Amino acid sequence: MYDGYWATTINGTLTYTPTTDIKECSHGWEFxxxxxIETDPTEHELVCDKSSYAHNTMSINLAGRALGTLIMPMIADKYFGRRIMFYVAVASYIIFTLPLLWVSHPTARLLLRFIQCCGFETNYLMPYVILMELIPPNRRDLTVMLTFVSWTLGMSSMSLVAYLSMHWKVISAVSIVPMVLSFIYWRMLPESPRWLLSKGRLRECADILFNIGAANGTKGTVTREEVEEELRDLSYRLPANEPLSRVFVYxxxxxRACMLFLLSFTQFPVYGVGVMSMTIMPGNYFMSHLILTLFEIPSVFVGLTVTHYFGRRFLAFSSLFLCGICCIVAPFCVDHMWKLIAVLAVLKLxxxxxxxxxxxxxxEILPTPVRTSGAGLTVVSGMLGMTFAPYLLQSGQGGTLQYWVLLGITLLGALTVVPIPETLGLVMPQTFLEGEELGRGRPLTAWIHKWNVHKYPAAPPHHTKEEVQDLMNGKA
Incomplete structure (x- = not known):
């Protein structure tokens, strides 16, 4: 606030004279x-000299998400598996969210925010990877669609929760409810049989396979001894406890791994600008959020349809092309709210x-021993890119700069797709050799789709004993 001073005039009247000097606010604030009704910044008066706390909170959130998504999937791959790590991530969110409802000390709140966010992406990745490792190749795209629809419906429902509650504590409390309910599935959620196989836990792997067989009506077609013998033969081909760095030997x-990381790094900022733009657009905040989130639902059906019939690479190039068009059009719509919302909605789709x-x-590309840690690092790469999104929106360089920057990184994202093979119909690689051979016989210049996929090999060639021995000895 501006400083000033009181002085008595000649006739004895006391007057206040403001100056151009600035001093700390001393009479409180009205919001x-x-x-x-109440937000975290308004309750704790995070304004003026405390306004940097909000930026620190966002940085802490992203740092926690990045560190947790980097470490927790690696621990899952090496030690505890997908199932246990999922519940560790869920429990950590519940335990460290509850104190935030009453703790007011700034440093303590930042620490709680950091730990709370460590398991954020792991909550999604662990059951997702379990499903991907259980289902056949022709249903993997459907699984991704279902997880994306669930995610989008959750985001859309938060518009209604926020609108009805108008209080940050209610929103935080509501976010805990699905986490608590996930423990209902403790006995129903299986461990990934692929991970159990990679760890030599053949009996547990066989138990899950027999449960799947019973559910599919194939009970009694094979004996347990036959299944365990087949699993034992498979286990001889698998490297044990290989780190993610092993990927870089091939x-x-x-x-392909580097291109996946770079693709994620370029596309998360585009998504982040689309989400965060609603906070700076005029009009109804809740309606903007609802429109932009609901436009994700058509995207998952588009993604499922295009990947199933036309292939992964076709979806990548066509969606990136549409992103580029939206980035070119958006700067010419910044003065028209509804036009800009429409363009951003298509961009978000x-x-x-x-x-x-x-x-x-x-x-589909990374082998089983490092699948979750590789998927986690892919997400971490995206979150690192997403940290630039708020700075683009608040750059102070006009309302169009961010769209030209997004256009540039979208073009970069298109280049990353070029060396990635078409994985339509391919078997997920179990070993590093299978990952290296993935896509052999599938030219990058060929458009592989549902109607010609039978012309291309669906699995890497069988490994010889010499190749397996080279792998176990650490030879590329």
Whole structure:
């Protein structure tokens, strides 16, 4: 606030004279409450000299998500498996969200925010990877669609929750409810049989396979001894406890992994600008949020249809092309709110199609020993890119700069897709050799789709004993 001083005039009247000097506010604040009765910043008065706390909170959130998504999937791959790590991530969110409802000390709140966000992406990745490792190749795109629809419906429902509650504590409490309910599935959610096989836990792997067989009506077609013997033969081909860095020993696998990381890094900022734009657009905040989130639902059906019939690469190039068109059109709509919302909605639809692939392709390209840690690192790469989104929106360089920047990184994203093979109909690689050989016989210049996929090999060639021995000895 501006400083000033009191002085007595000649006739004895006491007057206050303001100056151009600035001093700390000393009379408290009043907050506009038409959208929210109470928010975290208004309750803790995070304004003026404390306004940087909000930016620190966002940085802490992203740092926690990045670190947790980097470490927790690696621990899952090496030690505990997908199932246990999923519940560890869920429990950590519940435990460290509840204190935020009453703790007021700034440092303590930042620490709680950091730990709370560590398991955020892991909550999604663990059951997702379990499903991807259980289902046949022709149903993987359907699984991604279902997880994306669930995610989008959850985001859309938050518009209604926020509108009805108008209080940040209610929103936080509601976010805990589905986490608590997930423990209902403790006995129903199986461990990934592929992971159990990679760890030599053959009996547990066989138990799950027999449960699947019973559910599918194939009970009694094979004996347990036959299944365990087949699993034992498969286990001899698998490297044990291989780190994610093993991917970089194989040239093709290394290139594809790096391209996946870079694709995620370029597309998460596009998604982030689409989401965060609603906070700076005039008009109804809740309606803007609802429109932009609902436009993700068509994207998952588009993603499922296009990947199933026309292939992964076709979806990647077409969605990135549409993103580029939206980035070119958006600067000319900044002065028209509804036109800009419409363009951003289409942009969000297109980039959601690309993110559909960001989650699908790592599970189809990376081998089982590092599948969850590789998928986690892919997401971490995206979150690192997403940290630039708020700075683009608040750059102060006009309302169009961010769209030209997004156009540039979208073009870069298109280049990353070029060396990635078409995975339509391919078997998920179990070993590093299978990951290196994935796509052999499928030219990158060929358009592979549902009607010609039978012309191309659906699995890598069988490994010889010498190749397996080279792998176990650490030879590329």
């Amino acid at each position: 506009e409450q038409s959208d929210f 040239p093709k696998l290394r290139l 297109a980039v959601s199609c690309t993110l559909y692939l960001v989650f699908l392709l790592p599970s």
